[in-house]
Amino acid sequence: MKAQHPESEQAGVPTKAEMDVLQVLWDCGPSTVRFVNDTLNAQKKAVQYTSTLKQMQVMVEKGMLLRDESSMKHIYTAAIEEQSTKGLMLDKFVDTLYKGSPSNLVMQLLGNKKTSQAELDAIRALLDQHKNEL
Structure with a gap:
């Protein structure tokens, strides 16, 4: 949702x-x-x-x-909040270019750019946090 x-x-x-x-x-x-x-x-x-x-x-x-x-x-x-505005724009971007799939977007980002170990650790921590919230 x-x-x-x-x-x-x-x-x-x-x-x-x-x-x-x-x-x-x-x-x-x-x-x-x-x-x-x-x-x-x-x-x-x-x-x-x-x-x-x-x-x-x-x-x-x-x-x-x-x-x-x-x-x-x-x-x-x-008059509009930064995070909600960027969230709306990101939702539209993912819907349009990645058929609504955030994982396709992440895979594209990680495939196109050299990701540092620190960035990978931060992504893992965010994924762990998200998993614990489910």
């Missing part, structure tokens, strides 16, 4: 550009458009201020962001 992600489903699945904005807000907290734009540009995204402003205004309309207009500079906050 799939996990439910009510906040993210209500707002819709974010686009790549929306995820870039959300990631800044999740990492840095409530911010102005100028801060988000400067952060995106520092990450080599090369976006114009007006594009960031419009993107964030649309995200408010979609319910992804909240805007505090109580001061001269509007402050934006993520």
Whole structure:
């Protein structure tokens, strides 16, 4: 049975550009458009201020962001939770590319990338924890 992600489903699945904005807000907290734009540009995204402003205004309309207009500079906050949003996106990704099979995804990941012993140990610990919870 799939996990439910009510906040993210209500707002819709974010686009790549929306995820870039959300990631800044999740990492840095409530911010102005100028801060988000400067952060995106520092990450080599090369976006114009007006594009960031419009993107964030649309995200408010979609319910992804909240805007505090109580001061001269509007402050934006993520209205959707990071983990539930990423969970929803991952569910859709696994459904689309791996026919809903998390094990197929894991096998692909482990087959495509050199996995360190520390990563394998962490995966084993997570699997043991999951097994104990069943």
